[in-house]
Amino acid sequence: MLYWISCILGIFGVDSLEIDLDADVDLDADLDGDGSNVPSPIAAALRFVNAADVPLMAVLSLLAVFMWVVSMMANYYLNPEHQDWLLLVIFFSSFLVSVILVKMATAPLVPIFRKMKELEKAEPAVGGTAIVTSVEVTGKYGQAEQKRSSGAPATLTCITNEESPIPRGTEVAVISYDKSRGIYTVRTL
Numbered sequence: 001m002l003y004w005i006s007c008i009l010g011i012f013g014v015d016s017l018e019i020d021l022d023a024d025v026d027l028d029a030d031l032d033g034d035g036s037n038v039p040s041p042i043a044a045a046l047r048f049v050n051a052a053d054v055p056l057m058a059v060l061s062l063l064a065v066f067m068w069v070v071s072m073m074a075n076y077y078l079n080p081e082h083q084d085w086l087l088l089v090i091f092f093s094s095f096l097v098s099v100i101l102v103k104m105a106t107a108p109l110v111p112i113f114r115k116m117k118e119l120e121k122a123e124p125a126v127g128g129t130a131i132v133t134s135v136e137v138t139g140k141y142g143q144a145e146q147k148r149s150s151g152a153p154a155t156l157t158c159i160t161n162e163e164s165p166i167p168r169g170t171e172v173a174v175i176s177y178d179k180s181r182g183i184y185t186v187r188t189l
Contacts, residue, residue, distance in 0.1 A: 049099060050106040053113045062105055066098035125156055125174050125184060132172060136165035137186060144172055144186060158184040 046052060051059045071094040079086045130144035137144065137160045146154045156174065160166055172186040 045099075049102045050110050053110045053117075054106045055113070058109075059102060059106060062102045063098055066101045066105075067094050070094035070097050070101075125154060126177050128174050129189065130156055130158075130172055130174055130186065132166055132168050132170045132186075134168065136167050137172070138165045142166070142186070144174075144184075146174065156184045156186075157182060158186045160186055162187060 046056075046059075049059050049063070071090060074090045074094055075082075075087065079090060125146055128146055130146040132142065133145045133155070134141070134143040136142060137158055139159055139161065142158050142160065142165075144156045144158050146156055148154060158172075158174070160172075166172060166186070166188055171189050173189055174184050174186050176185045177183075178185070
């Protein structure tokens, strides 16, 4: 709840707590000499609810909402005497039902998020051209927009090695990428 209140107030964006689950998580275990791979239980659970494709915060938000609704309804209809032991049974049952509901709710979103990830990696920016969109590109900062053959244009954070700044609207060549800083180097054509 505190996270979403902070987002509404603008303290941090929704992407600040996103966890990338693209990496393959496999533990090699030798069970009776058959050499089978045993995936981590947490990784398997996250894959089950489509958290490898759909942002984790969306999955957790849906899980919380579904658990709340299922718990409230089950407690109202199945526990009118408010017995404590039955509350625990309802809680764990609502978790299991909610996990299944999250799986069903996120299933239609999987192709959309997979396509978005494909488009991000679709075309390399280096070697192409872009148009300066910031006021200017200097040796310290700038932005340029690069058109792509499919999907939305890419916004590149860039700098230049030229002595004079490159003004807005100028077509530039993207000549290199510094992976550690996430910055492209551009020059005028």
